[in-house]
Every structure is written in structure tokens, then in C-alpha cells.
Amino acid sequence: MSQNLPSGYYFEPLAEQHDRAAFSCGNEALDHYFRGDPIRQDVSRRVTNAFVLTPDGKFVAGFYTLSPISILSVELPPSLQKKLPKRPIGATLIGRMGRDLSLRGKGVGEMLLMDALHKAWQASKLVSCWAVVVDAKEGARDFYMENEFTPFATQPDRLFLLMKKIDLIFE
Amino acid sequence: MAIVAAPMRKETIRKARERIDVRLRPEQKSEIKGLTVTDFIIQNAVANARQAIREYETWTLERPDAEIFAAALMEPAALGSQLTQAAKRYKERFLSQ
Numbered sequence: 001m002s003q004n005l006p007s008g009y010y011f012e013p014l015a016e017q018h019d020r021a022a023f024s025c026g027n028e029a030l031d032h033y034f035r036g037d038p039i040r041q042d043v044s045r046r047v048t049n050a051f052v053l054t055p056d057g058k059f060v061a062g063f064y065t066l067s068p069i070s071i072l073s074v075e076l077p078p079s080l081q082k083k084l085p086k087r088p089i090g091a092t093l094i095g096r097m098g099r100d101l102s103l104r105g106k107g108v109g110e111m112l113l114m115d116a117l118h119k120a121w122q123a124s125k126l127v128s129c130w131a132v133v134v135d136a137k138e139g140a141r142d143f144y145m146e147n148e149f150t151p152f153a154t155q156p157d158r159l160f161l162l163m164k165k166i167d168l169i170f171e
Numbered sequence: 172m173a174i175v176a177a178p179m180r181k182e183t184i185r186k187a188r189e190r191i192d193v194r195l196r197p198e199q200k201s202e203i204k205g206l207t208v209t210d211f212i213i214q215n216a217v218a219n220a221r222q223a224i225r226e227y228e229t230w231t232l233e234r235p236d237a238e239i240f241a242a243a244l245m246e247p248a249a250l251g252s253q254l255t256q257a258a259k260r261y262k263e264r265f266l267s268q
Contacts, residue, residue, distance in 0.1 A: 005264075007264075009264075010265070011265070069229075069230055070229040070230065071229075071230050071232060071240070072229055072230070072231045072232065073231075073232045073237035073240060073241065074231060074232065074233070074234070074237060075233070075234040075237060076234070076237050076238065076241055077238075080237075080238060080241035080242065080245070081241075083241050083244045083245055084237070084240070084241050084244065088229050107260070110257050110260065110261070111260075111261055111264070111265070113257070114257055114258060114260075114261035114265075115261070115265065118261070118265075118266075130244075131240075146253055147253055147254060147257060148250070148251050148253060148254045150239065150243055152232075152235075152236040152239060152240075153235040153236055153239060154233055154235060154236055155236070160240065160243075162243055162244065162248065164244075164248040165248045165249075165250065165254075167248070168248055168249070168250050169250065169254060169255075169258040170258075
């Protein structure tokens with residue numbers, strides 16, 4: 001677990017000095033997104049923010065992206081509708097997350113997720129946010145389930161964790 | 172390089188001029204009143220693109236998903252052991268100073 005990750009690693013926003021080309025998480029689509037132009041374009045257009053875990057400001061042990069998403073609930077029975085406004089509510093989306101293959105089994109995924117939750121929680125103190133939502137890529141669904149995310153019924157690879165639960169972690 | 176680049180450019184130009192062949196019945200013509208077929212198609216393409224972007228930014232939960240979400244909101248929040256332990260490991264390493 002995380003005890004195996006050497007000390008000295010820290011999180012910071014993705015920047016030019018990070019060695020994106022050397023990164024590989026084993027998922028071709030994720031690697032393409034992170035190594036190539038897509039992530040840089042998304043960040044420069046403010047479509048998403050990206051953060052990396054690094055020991056030295058160059059090597060990338062893992063990364064994740066955060067963006068805003070609105071959730072609109074329709075067709076709720078009256079008893080449940082009371083809990084949710086009829087207009088869209090804000091949430092934070094972890095769109096992509098990946099860990100370098102060289103650090104498999106060292107609890108990096110857990111640290112990436114916790115840091116994403118921590119940042120979403122901090123942001124929720126400024127702009128209201130009901131939940132963190134993830135798009136789980138192949139094989140990652142179990143990881144989020146273990147970490148107490150709840151899958152949606154019609155899109156089982158999309159899962160959520162309510163902010164009121166994240167509050168309990170960081171307050 | 173120029174030899175390689177020239178045909179690529181031609182290809183791009185050719186593609187940019189590809190046609191959409193659409194024939195309308197008289198009653199369909201009356202439905203796009205005042206617009207040329209081209210303007211009609213462009214307007215609708217833009218409207219559809221806007222709609223697609225809106226749907227991406229605002230995610231509409233259909234009934235089963237909305238019920239799952241609302242039901243979770245009604246439950247009292249409680250952390251399980253995995254998140255509690257993960258949080259402890261994270262805080263020790265990254266939030267302890």
C-alpha cells in the first residue's frame with residue numbers, strides 16, 4: 001500500500017516541465033490523452049484542470065483531471081424530489097485518472113483519489129458542490145466501488161460519492 | 172517534404188468541397204420556410220452541436236439514476252472502513268505538516 005511509495009512525492013498542477021512522454025498507465029486511450037496534445041489543450045481551454053503526483057517535478061507517478069459538471073434530476077417521485085432542487089446542481093467530475101505502470105501496487109491510485117477528493121472538498125467551500133462523479137475506465141470500476149462510490153443504474157461506469165460523505169473525511 | 176505536403180493539401184481542399192445531396196418533397200420545403208436548404212442544414216447542425224455540448228455539461232439523470240442519487244442524499248452520511256483508512260494514509264503523508 002501507500003507505505004511502499006517512497007517519501008518525497010507531492011502533488012502539483014500539470015505543467016510543461018513534467019515528462020508526459022515517459023508516462024504509461026497501460027490504458028492506450030488514457031496514455032494517448034495524457035502524453036499528447038489533448039490534455040494540454042483541455043487545460044489551456046479551461047475545460048479541465050490536471051494534477052500530477054511527482055517526486056521531482058519531472059517524473060509523473062500519476063495524474064488526474066477535475067472539471068465541473070451539472071446534474072439535473074427529472075421524474076422524481078414527490079417524496080424524493082424534496083431532497084433535490086428542480087434545477088441543475090453542481091458536482092465535480094474526475095474525468096480521467098492514471099498511475100504509471102512502474103508504480104503498480106504501491107497505493108498510488110488511492111493517493112490520487114484522496115487528493116482529488118481533498119481538492120473537490122476544498123473547492124466546495126467556495127462553490128457549492130453536491131458530489132464527486134467519476135467516469136471509470138476499464139477495470140477501474142471496482143477500485144471506486146471499494147472506495148465507497150455508488151454506481152448509477154443506466155451508466156454503471158459512472159459513479160458518485162456525495163460531498164456530505166467527503167465532508168466527514170476532511171472536516 | 173514539398174512532394175509530401177502538396178498532395179495532402181489537395182486532399183484537404185477536395186474534402187472541404189464535398190457535397191451533401193438532399194432532395195426535399197414539396198411539403199418539406201414549406202417546413203423550412205424562407206431558408207435555403209444550405210442555411211437550414213447549417214442552422215440545424217449548429218443547434219444540434221449546441222445541444223450536444225449542453226447535454227455534456229448538464230447531465231440529466233433519468234428516473235432510475237435520479238432515484239439512486241436522491242436516495243443516497245436521504246441516508247445519513249457515514250464513512251466505511253476503506254475510506255476511513257485511505258483518508259488516514261493520505262493525511263499522514265500529504266496533510267501532516
